[in-house]
Amino acid sequence: EIVLTQSPGTLSLSPGERVTLSCRASQSVSSTYLAWYQQKFGQAPRLLIYGASSRATGIPDRFSGSASGTDFTLTISRLEPEDFAVYYCQQYGGSSFYNFGQGTKLEIK
Amino acid sequence: QVQLQESGPGLVTPSGTLSLTCAVSGGSIRSGNWWTWVRQPPGKGLEWIGERYHTGTTNYSPSLKGRVTISLDESKNQFSLKLTSVTAADSAVYYCVGSHSWCLYYWGQGIPVTVSS
Numbered sequence: 001e002i003v004l005t006q007s008p009g010t011l012s013l014s015p016g017e018r019v020t021l022s023c024r025a026s027q028s029v030s031s032t033y034l035a036w037y038q039q040k041f042g043q044a045p046r047l048l049i050y051g052a053s054s055r056a057t058g059i060p061d062r063f064s065g066s067a068s069g070t071d072f073t074l075t076i077s078r079l080e081p082e083d084f085a086v087y088y089c090q091q092y093g094g095s096s097f098y099n100f101g102q103g104t105k106l107e108i109k
Numbered sequence: 110q111v112q113l114q115e116s117g118p119g120l121v122t123p124s125g126t127l128s129l130t131c132a133v134s135g136g137s138i139r140s141g142n143w144w145t146w147v148r149q150p151p152g153k154g155l156e157w158i159g160e161r162y163h164t165g166t167t168n169y170s171p172s173l174k175g176r177v178t179i180s181l182d183e184s185k186n187q188f189s190l191k192l193t194s195v196t197a198a199d200s201a202v203y204y205c206v207g208s209h210s211w212c213l214y215y216w217g218q219g220i221p222v223t224v225s226s
Contacts, residue, residue, distance in 0.1 A: 045204075090213070101154075
């Protein structure tokens with residue numbers, strides 16, 4: 001079973017900064033099957049990125065995703081106050097169909 | 110735009126059955142989406158429970174298989190989750206989701222369920 005490891009667990013940053021979140025797969029994952037979600041406190045997750053690099057409908061272009069082998073990254077080019085949340089990567093495949101990383105919490109410094 | 114709304118009891122007794130329903134609006138349950146349940150224990154990450162397509166094809170998490178059933182009611186444009194023999198470990202916020210293209214597109218707001226006597 002593929003394990004997704006997100007790093008770091010928590011990031012403390014200021015609005016306006018650039019941030020890159022990491023998601024590493026324990027074995028090869030097709031970029032087609034990799035997505036990113038944002039979850040604000042007390043809310044349902046929201047799809048941000050699918051296919052590793054395609055933005056979902058309505059997602060601002062400051063969010064971008066990329067892939068390199070088993071490493072996937074979510075970049076926020078310039079943090080807005082509303083971007084402070086928990087971010088999850090997700091991979092489709094295997095017996096569990098949908099696997100999630102453990103999440104990275106982005107908090108205001 | 111597809112919208113989803115969960116409903117059901119917020120408290121279930123241990124060894125009982127958790128039953129939730131998800132009403133789908135803004136689209137047909139016979140559309141190209143898989144109808145999915147995801148849960149999130151308090152303070153923890155996301156766990157996929159299972160999915161069903163309108164043709165009847167169903168997939169369940171191996172860790173829950175045998176206890177979980179997802180069904181569709183096309184006449185009411187809704188789908189349901191049943192989880193049997195629940196324990197405190199099944200306490201979580203349960204989300205209904207419309208998924209396609211290998212990701213989870215449309216999310217309900219979530220419903221907290223506590224397993225306790």
